Each structure stands twice: as C-alpha cells, then as structure tokens.
Amino acid sequence: MGNTHHGTQGQFQGPRKICIASGEDDLFSRGMRSRCPLLLMVSFLCGSSPSFSQSLGDMLTDWDPSWPKRIGITALGYDQEQDYAVGSAEIMLGGLAISEEAIGAITNEVTQYGVKGDFWILPFWNIHAMVGSVDGQTVVTPTVPGIDVVEVDYEGTVFGAGTTLAYGQDFWFASVTGIYTHTELEDDLEPIPAWLIMPKVGVRLERWQVWLGATYQNVTEAQSGVFNLANVGQAVYDIELNAAEPWNGQVGVRYSVSDSLFLSIEAGFGNRQSVVGHVEWRF
Numbered sequence: 323m324g325n326t327h328h329g330t331q332g333q334f335q336g337p338r339k340i341c342i343a344s345g346e347d348d349l350f351s352r353g354m355r356s357r358c359p360l361l362l363m364v365s366f367l368c369g370s371s372p373s374f375s376q377s378l379g380d381m382l383t384d385w386d387p388s389w390p391k392r393i394g395i396t397a398l399g400y401d402q403e404q405d406y407a408v409g410s411a412e413i414m415l416g417g418l419a420i421s422e423e424a425i426g427a428i429t430n431e432v433t434q435y436g437v438k439g440d441f442w443i444l445p446f447w448n449i450h451a452m453v454g455s456v457d458g459q460t461v462v463t464p465t466v467p468g469i470d471v472v473e474v475d476y477e478g479t480v481f482g483a484g485t486t487l488a489y490g491q492d493f494w495f496a497s498v499t500g501i502y503t504h505t506e507l508e509d510d511l512e513p514i515p516a517w518l519i520m521p522k523v524g525v526r527l528e529r530w531q532v533w534l535g536a537t538y539q540n541v542t543e544a545q546s547g548v549f550n551l552a553n554v555g556q557a558v559y560d561i562e563l564n565a566a567e568p569w570n571g572q573v574g575v576r577y578s579v580s581d582s583l584f585l586s587i588e589a590g591f592g593n594r595q596s597v598v599g600h601v602e603w604r605f
Contacts, residue, residue, distance in 0.1 A: 425465075
C-alpha cells in the first residue's frame with residue numbers, strides 16, 4: 323500500500339510509502355556567513371556558556387531581516403512506485419498452510435496530495451507538520467498456478483510531523499530531516515505508522531537551488547482477512563509487508579520566484595521511483 327516524503331524540501335510521506343517538503347534549505351544558504359550554526363550546535367551539545375545562551379536567545383527572538391521568512395505554508399503532490407517484500411505471512415487455504423513463497427511479486431503505487439506548515443525555531447533548526455490524502459494500490463502476483471493477480475485499492479488520510487537540522491556556507495548547504503507519519507485508511511484497513519530519514523547536500527546559484535540526497539524509509543503494512551479464490555475456496559491471510567529496498571536516491575531543484583514564493587520538484591530513483599512537487603509561500 324503506500325508510505326511518504328516528506329520533510330523539508332523533500333518528500334511527503336503517506337501510507338505504505340511515505341514522504342516531505344518545503345524550502346528550509348534556503349535559510350542556511352543565505353545570510354548566515356556571520357554566524358555559524360554548526361558551531362552553535364556543537365557548543366550546545368558540549369555545554370552552554372552565558373554568552374552562547376544569549377546568542378540562542380537573540381536568534382530566537384530577533385530574526386535577522388536578511389534571512390528568509392520564518393513561517394512557510396506548502397502545497398504538495400507526490401507519486402511513488404516501489405516493490406514490497408514479505409516481512410511475515412500466515413496463509414491458510416482450507417486446512418492447508420500456504421508458504422509465503424506462493425505470494426510472489428508485490429508492487430505498490432501511491433499518490434498523495436497535502437499541505438504542510440513549517441517554522442524556523444533557530445537558524446539551523448526547523449520543525450514542520452503536514453496532513454494529506456492518499457490514494458493507492460498494492461498488486462500481488464501469486465506463483466500458484468490458477469490464482470489470478472490480487473489487487474488491493476485503498477484511500478486514507480496521512481498525518482505527519484518532522485524536524486530538520488541544517489548548515490551552509492557561501493554557495494553550498496547540507497541538511498538532514500527526520501519525519502514520522504501515521505496513515506488512517508478507510509474500509510477498516512489497519513493504520514500505517516512510518517518514519518524516514520533524508521540527508522541531502524546541494525548548491526545555491528542565485529535564484530536556484532540544486533541538491534542530491536537519499537531517503538531511508540521504514541514502513542510496515544499489515545493486511546489480514548479472507549479472500550475468495552475462484553474454483554479454489556477461501557484463503558485466510560495475515561501478512562506484513564515492508565519496502566523491498568529502504569534506501570533510494572533523490573535529486574531536486576528549487577526556484578525562488580520572489581522572497582515569498584518558491585517552486586520545487588524532486589525525483590527519486592532506484593528501487594523506489596517517485597516525484598514530488600511543491601508550491602511554497604513564506605511569510
């Protein structure tokens with residue numbers, strides 16, 4: 323079924339796939355050369371001095387006008403296709419136990435639309451929350467002769483929250499985003515919790531940002547019930563599915579239309595193929 327992308331400037335996650343995204347990277351690639359967020363984070367971990375605490379307080383309350391707008395609202399659309407692997411399976415056909423090898427190949431396609439809000443707490447620390455709709459399909463191709471392909475269609479609502487740590491100098495930037503999502507599905511299907519991690523590095527050239535990154539996706543989709551097999555009988559099943567390959571690569575680009583409006587697109591490649599687009603407004 324699906325799961326998301328999500329995060330900052332990245333993917334937005336939904337059921338069985340998941341994902342994220344806005345223009346947080348722009349903050350640490352502009353106007354930060356006089357203050358070093360990386361050193362601030364190191365100092366914070368090693369122990370704060372009064373002057374450091376004052377610096378954090380100044381950043382929290384006195385947002386530098388040269389930095390991008392602190393609050394963002396992003397509309398996004400996400401499409402993904404990937405293979406699934408069987409985590410565990412219990413299938414009974416009459417009184418006969420069926421091996422999980424009989425399940426065969428499993429593929430998942432999902433489309434998501436949503437909205438995300440984000441806020442820069444400090445120049446190197448962003449938080450965000452999102453909500454969206456999910457529409458997907460999981461297709462199982464059994465290896466047992468005479469049993470047709472099984473298609474499971476689903477719809478639902480995904481909720482997510484995440485945080486980003488970022489650093490940049492001059493024309494380059496780097497960030498890592500963590501996201502947790504929870505997807506409620508219709509038709510009494512079990513909800514899907516998922517989390518993902520997205521590191522990225524990129525460059526900034528005038529109004530453009532370009533980056534390379536990766537996404538790690540940890541999601542478990544559980545399905546159980548009874549399935550009628552023509553000319554065979556009823557199959558009772560209890561199955562857990564996972565992404566066949568948790569990591570995939572990402573490449574993205576973002577364009578600054580103005581100081582408040584930004585457009586971005588990001589594509590995933592590898593076993594998990596995806597594309598996500600964002601329209602972001604900052605104020």
